[in-house]
Amino acid sequence: MSATTTAPPADPAAEFLDRRSPLERARGVLHRYPALSPAIVLVLSVVVFGMLNERFLAPANLSLITQQVAVVGTLAVAQTLIILTAGIDLSVGSVMVLSSMVVAQVASGSGVPAALALLIGLATGVACGGLNGLLVTRLSLPPFIATLGTFSVFTALALLYSHGATVRGGDMPALLTWTGTTIPVGGVRVSTGVMLMLAAYLVAAYALSRTAWGKHVYAVGDDKEAARLSGISINRVLISVYLAAGAILALAAWIQIGRANAASPNVGVDMNLDSITAVVIGGTSLFGGRGTVWGTLLGALIVGVFRNGLSLAGLDVLYQTLAVGILVIVAVSLDQWIRKVRR
Amino acid sequence: MTTAETSVNGTPSPVATPVLRARGLVKTYGHVVGLDGVDLELYPGEVLAIIGDNGAGKSTLIKCLTGAEIPDQGEILLDGERVHFKRPQDARAAGIETVYQTLAVAPSLDIASNLYLGREVRRPGLLGSVLRLTDRAGMRKAARRHLTDLGISTLQDVTVPVESLSGGQRQAVAVARAAAFGSKVVVLDEPTAALGVRESGQVLELVRTLRDKGVPVIIISHNMPHVFEIADRIHVQRLGRRAATITPRSHTMTEAVALMTGAAEA
Numbered sequence: 001m002s003a004t005t006t007a008p009p010a011d012p013a014a015e016f017l018d019r020r021s022p023l024e025r026a027r028g029v030l031h032r033y034p035a036l037s038p039a040i041v042l043v044l045s046v047v048v049f050g051m052l053n054e055r056f057l058a059p060a061n062l063s064l065i066t067q068q069v070a071v072v073g074t075l076a077v078a079q080t081l082i083i084l085t086a087g088i089d090l091s092v093g094s095v096m097v098l099s100s101m102v103v104a105q106v107a108s109g110s111g112v113p114a115a116l117a118l119l120i121g122l123a124t125g126v127a128c129g130g131l132n133g134l135l136v137t138r139l140s141l142p143p144f145i146a147t148l149g150t151f152s153v154f155t156a157l158a159l160l161y162s163h164g165a166t167v168r169g170g171d172m173p174a175l176l177t178w179t180g181t182t183i184p185v186g187g188v189r190v191s192t193g194v195m196l197m198l199a200a201y202l203v204a205a206y207a208l209s210r211t212a213w214g215k216h217v218y219a220v221g222d223d224k225e226a227a228r229l230s231g232i233s234i235n236r237v238l239i240s241v242y243l244a245a246g247a248i249l250a251l252a253a254w255i256q257i258g259r260a261n262a263a264s265p266n267v268g269v270d271m272n273l274d275s276i277t278a279v280v281i282g283g284t285s286l287f288g289g290r291g292t293v294w295g296t297l298l299g300a301l302i303v304g305v306f307r308n309g310l311s312l313a314g315l316d317v318l319y320q321t322l323a324v325g326i327l328v329i330v331a332v333s334l335d336q337w338i339r340k341v342r343r
Numbered sequence: 344m345t346t347a348e349t350s351v352n353g354t355p356s357p358v359a360t361p362v363l364r365a366r367g368l369v370k371t372y373g374h375v376v377g378l379d380g381v382d383l384e385l386y387p388g389e390v391l392a393i394i395g396d397n398g399a400g401k402s403t404l405i406k407c408l409t410g411a412e413i414p415d416q417g418e419i420l421l422d423g424e425r426v427h428f429k430r431p432q433d434a435r436a437a438g439i440e441t442v443y444q445t446l447a448v449a450p451s452l453d454i455a456s457n458l459y460l461g462r463e464v465r466r467p468g469l470l471g472s473v474l475r476l477t478d479r480a481g482m483r484k485a486a487r488r489h490l491t492d493l494g495i496s497t498l499q500d501v502t503v504p505v506e507s508l509s510g511g512q513r514q515a516v517a518v519a520r521a522a523a524f525g526s527k528v529v530v531l532d533e534p535t536a537a538l539g540v541r542e543s544g545q546v547l548e549l550v551r552t553l554r555d556k557g558v559p560v561i562i563i564s565h566n567m568p569h570v571f572e573i574a575d576r577i578h579v580q581r582l583g584r585r586a587a588t589i590t591p592r593s594h595t596m597t598e599a600v601a602l603m604t605g606a607a608e609a
């Protein structure tokens with residue numbers, strides 16, 4: 001039995017009984033606060049890139065980084081929910097693209113009011129998420145396989161539906177591209193898309209940490225059989241997670257239209273990998289049951305900071321890709337090491 | 344099937360309706376026969392121990408009784424009424440709380456969240472009904488009280504994740520959960536297997552407390568001294584069937600073991 005976690009605080013000897021090395025103690029802390037390591041990495045990388053190039057810390061550049069992060073950051077909220085249940089969603093990018101094509105075409109072609117078009121886009125995202133959820137629960141398909149299949153299906157549907165054509169922002173009602181507009185917040189221009197992304201994080205964080213549903217999501221990801229025996233309906237929780245993810249992906253579609261000032265069937269389907277990258281760098285375990293959306297936000301920002309900082313340093317895009325790859329491997333190795341605590 | 348139960352029935356009111364009764368339960372896993380027509384009666388206010396060798400079907404039996412498994416055949420009666428538990432939450436809703444052998448705790452959640460897993464308490468008013476906000480402080484306070492009631496003084500910090508606890512402490516959490524919410528029947532599958540001498544004593548004490556409150560208890564254990572100390576009656580499970588029902592007065596430990604292993608017939 002460990003004296004560290006259970007000794008009553010009143011016992012003055014407890015501190016001296018802790019014979020773990022500083023490294024092990026650090027591991028214990030990182031284990032308890034999964035968002036701590038990405039927070040440290042983000043601060044360090046901002047400092048380093050700021051020293052390498054003074055333009056990096058300019059308000060305009062910081063604003064640009066957040067805008068570059070907004071779409072993947074929103075996809076990553078949905079991805080976090082699914083990975084917390086020990087699943088993975090390869091279709092997030094294609095769901096977003098399909099939803100954005102539906103919104104753009106409905107609003108620009110058929111004279112449907114913009115708000116209604118957005119609702120139809122939301123329904124599209126939720127329906128796609130619901131399909132993933134049904135495949136995972138009713139057919140008991142592994143999420144990796146189910147969403148690998150729907151990734152292709154949704155990608156093809158988006159291309160078929162749009163006839164492969166991009167809808168330009170100018171041809172859409174202003175509400176659809178509203179997410180690309182910026183408003184000044186204390187000297188920095190923040191886009192409304194970024195604010196919507198932050199709202200998604202706030203809502204998801206609240207739901208995960210302060211509602212019974214959130215506890216059930218963690219319990220299901222942690223140990224499905226234990227959750228079942230504790231009286232939790234596994235399939236209900238899983239379906240609700242995929243539906244919620246679908247709604248968030250529809251939000252990402254709106255943000256993407258504003259950011260690109262267009263809806264294109266060819267841009268974004270590959271963001272599934274970027275969203276997984278953000279989640280993993282953010283300290284959420286691929287084994288499920290451990291992690292937070294705040295870690296994911298940090299993870300998405302870390303990727304954004306690295307890409308931006310390296311390109312300001314004049315390095316080729318290939319080096320950004322290389323750096324992100326190394327980050328992922330380091331993050332997953334760190335997770336493996338942290339998880340060795342008292343297992 | 345043996346009729347030993349009627350011949351050597353123990354003291355607790357044999358004429359009363361059993362709180363929980365199983366008749367002819369059959370459960371197979373592919374070719375493996377887990378239960379082969381088991382009967383069981385649990386009478387009001389008694390402690391019923393289930394003993395048997397590894398693989399005798401003890402855990403399968405209580406899983407069928409508590410909705411964790413659905414029996415292929417047979418019937419279960421609660422207070423004389425036929426019940427069909429399809430999920431563990433059905434049995435829970437009927438007041439049956441269970442500590443499964445695998446403990447069924449969520450390792451990454453803290454102690455309080457585990458105690459209230461699947462029955463979270465929401466804040467009153469709009470915060471709870473609209474915003475679904477859980478009453479975290481209230482649940483933590485109550486969790487601390489449940490643990491204190493159990494005499495588990497080493498678990499005062501209920502915000503610690505369960506995975507950082509020792510095996511025995513995890514078991515204590517699972518037992519505390521069952522004891523706190525079991526209003527009709529409490530079922531414990533080897534609750535003292537990982538516990539030290541003092542902690543085992545506390546669990547046995549808790550079983551007595553539950554019985555004195557009028558809550559009957561089913562307890563599975565391999566520890567014969569514990570069984571003979573606490574049980575009013577003992578259900579001997581062997582090869583997926585009930586070999587006998589005995590009492591600590593009708594049989595010695597050696598005789599009980601002989602029934603368990605098949606060295607003796609009831």
Ligand SMILES: Nc1ncnc2c1ncn2[C@@H]1O[C@H](COP(=O)(O)OP(=O)(O)OP(=O)(O)O)[C@@H](O)[C@H]1O
Pocket residue numbers: 372375376377378395396397398399400401402403404444
């Ligand atoms: N999920 C399952 N799948 C297949 N076989 C199972 C399953 N659960 C139990 N069994 C089989 O059913 C039989 C009874 O198992 P059970 O777990 O009920 O035994 P037990 O009496 O609880 O043993 P122990 O004392 O080791 O806990 C065993 O032969 C076991 O292999």
Ligand SMILES: [Mg+2]
Pocket residue numbers: 401402403444532
């Ligand atoms: Mg067992």
